[in-house]
Amino acid sequence: xxxxxVARVHIDVMLKDEILDxxxxxxxxxxxxxxxTGVREVRVGKHIVVDIDDADDLDRRVEAMADRLLANPVxxxxxxxxx
Amino acid sequence: xxxxxVARVHIDVMLKDEILDxxxxxxxxxxxxxxxTGVREVRVGKHIVVDIDDADDLDRRVEAMADRLLANPVxxxxxxxxx
Numbered sequence: 001x002x003x004x005x006v007a008r009v010h011i012d013v014m015l016k017d018e019i020l021d022x023x024x025x026x027x028x029x030x031x032x033x034x035x036x037t038g039v040r041e042v043r044v045g046k047h048i049v050v051d052i053d054d055a056d057d058l059d060r061r062v063e064a065m066a067d068r069l070l071a072n073p074v075x076x077x078x079x080x081x082x083x
Numbered sequence: 084x085x086x087x088x089v090a091r092v093h094i095d096v097m098l099k100d101e102i103l104d105x106x107x108x109x110x111x112x113x114x115x116x117x118x119x120t121g122v123r124e125v126r127v128g129k130h131i132v133v134d135i136d137d138a139d140d141l142d143r144r145v146e147a148m149a150d151r152l153l154a155n156p157v158x159x160x161x162x163x164x165x166x
Contacts, residue, residue, distance in 0.1 A: 006123055010095075012130045027131070027152065036148050038136030040089055047095045047130035048110070053121030065119050069110065 007054040008083040009062050013071045014045035046070070058082065090137040091166040092145050096154045097128035129153070141165065 015021050024042040031039050048070055052061070062080055071078040098104050107125040114122050131153055135144070145163055154161040 004121075012093075014130065014132070024131075030152060031148065034148075034152060036144060036152075038087075038138075038144075040134040040136070041132075042134075043132045045130045045132070047097065047128045048107075049097070049124075049126045049128070051123040051125075053123070055121075061119060061121075065114065065117075069113060069117060069119075 005054040006051050007058060009050045009052060009058075009080055010083060011048040011050065011062070011066050011070060011078055011080040012045060013048065013066070013076050013078045014043060016075055016077055019075045045076075088137040089134050090141055092133045092135060092141075092163055093166060094131040094133065094145070094149050094153060094161055094163040095128060096131065096149070096159050096161045097126060099158055099160055102158045128159070 021043050023044040027044065028039060028042040031037075031042075050062070050065070052058070055061075062082075066078040066080065067073060104126050106127040110127065111122060111125040114120075114125075133145070133148070135141070138144075145165075149161040149163065150156060
């Protein structure tokens with residue numbers, strides 16, 4: 001067996017659009033007083049970077065991991081990209 | 084003047100590599116007991132989605148916003164992409 005190749009996976013976890021995001025709203029309201037205008041909406045989520053052994057089943061493992069541990073599927077949705 | 088075009092900007096804010104990330108370490112330690120093996124490192128940060136009026140100075144505004152409000156430049160670094 002050759003050396004194991006390691007993939008870097010970037011996972012974004014955001015509240016679903018229909019769920020209120022108070023943290024995003026707080027930022028949205030703070031921006032004008034700091035001189036930033038023209039901001040329509042701010043939403044805040046998590047960005048998770050995972051270094052993981054690469055293999056054929058990488059997508060399956062990442063999706064299971066996000067679904068079971070990283071995101072709460074009731075109120076959050078996730079997306080990811082492999083670097 | 085035509086209608087204002089709105090850009091969607093995705094900003095990632097992560098702890099600098101040399102700063103300890105206890106939340107990432109907690110996830111890292113939880114994964115094997117959930118059956119996920121082969122994970123080398125996990126780091127957790129913020130993913131911020133900003134809908135903002137587009138203009139020539141978009142980059143300057145996004146960088147100033149991230150630097151002054153969204154990230155703590157002492158311990159965090161940010162990157163962004165415009166959709």
